[in-house]
Amino acid sequence: MSYRFIASDLDGTLLDQHHAVNSLTAVTLQTLEARGVQFALATGRHHLDVKGIRQALGVRAHLITSNGARIHDPDGKLIHSHDIPPQLARALAQPEFAVGAILNFYLDDEWLIDQPCQDFLDMHRDSGLQYRISKLAEHDGVGVGKVLYIGEHDHLLRVEQALQQRFGAQLYITFSLENCLEVMAAGVSKGHALGLVLQRLGIDPAHCLAFGDGQNDVELLRAAGHPRLMGNAHPRLSGELPDARRIASNAESGVAQHLRELFAL
Structure with a gap:
């Protein structure tokens, strides 16, 4: 299977138990980017907060922030905005x-x-x-x-x-x-935002991997052809996506470990 795009939640997923980027995760994503894989960081956090996390990861990722109310491209340009009335x-x-x-x-x-x-x-x-x-x-x-x-x-x-x-x-x-x-x-979600990013890039969801652990990740995981649940995923999320593959927890660098296995790094 050719995976062209990876979308990941941050807290409880890509970040460790201290809400930080670890070196294994950064090196893994940088290696995949060099192979042509593209990324989105999808989070409830504010975009001003996530810019520093993207910098620590060292990749050119789209930012899906405020649970999809904002999307910024890898250069920091706002490409989608949806406010509460x-x-x-x-x-x-x-x-x-x-x-x-x-x-x-x-x-x-x-x-x-x-x-x-x-x-x-x-x-x-x-x-x-x-x-x-x-x-x-x-x-x-x-x-x-x-x-x-x-x-x-x-x-x-x-x-x-x-x-x-x-x-x-x-x-x-x-x-x-x-x-x-x-x-x-209404209408805002990480999943809707991911769909807009994939459409913009001309990438079929069948070539997209997504990782999440929380209740606000359900739409994100449904929007990707290949959803992955963290070992520490919330029970409500597991109930919504009973067939999604489960990987190790964020404390065990589950996303990086899974990607290294999948891409034979």
């Missing part, structure tokens, strides 16, 4: 949904948050991306690609249910991590 973004910031969680807005070139969160600063230390504290309940809602609630999982499950009941098909609502509930415009 402003009236919905304003509604998402109101106390009926935001109380009990830390609220975040991802805009084109800014990350806004309604209260300090040291864990998130630590997670983004390598990229240097910093949030700005803002009264999001008063924001006009314009230009918001993603709304993110951070909190206890049980609380976020209740928020998820409330959002589904109130907005239904008007929004795409998913978990990236147990403590991260993410909301984008």
